[in-house]
Amino acid sequence: MEWVLGLGGLLLAVIAFVAWGNAQRRVRLLARYGDADAVEMIMQKRIWEGMTADQLLDAWGKPAAIDEKVLKTKTTQVYKYRPYAGTASSTA
Numbered sequence: 169m170e171w172v173l174g175l176g177g178l179l180l181a182v183i184a185f186v187a188w189g190n191a192q193r194r195v196r197l198l199a200r201y202g203d204a205d206a207v208e209m210i211m212q213k214r215i216w217e218g219m220t221a222d223q224l225l226d227a228w229g230k231p232a233a234i235d236e237k238v239l240k241t242k243t244t245q246v247y248k249y250r251p252y253a254g255t256a257s258s259t260a
Contacts, residue, residue: 197226221245 197207210227224247231247
């Protein structure tokens with residue numbers, strides 16, 4: 169029985185450590201961007217039109233590739249991420 173309680177205690181410690189890390193990350197992101205709504209979306213790994221490249225990197229991490237297109241008056245970048253294997257796709 170002590171062995172089982174030891175695993176339970178370890179599990180609680182891991183959960184507490186992860187929660188503390190998330191709280192620290194939220195504070196760091198809020199200091200960086202100053203927008204609680206943007207920080208909440210980044211924490212949920214959601215993306216939106218008009219977000220900055222830094223916000224995208226904070227939400228999804230490093231991309232698999234970045235394609236850059238240089239035009240006369242501007243440069244565009246497309247961040248490419250590998251497909252998530254856990255997503256379900258339907259074919260008709």
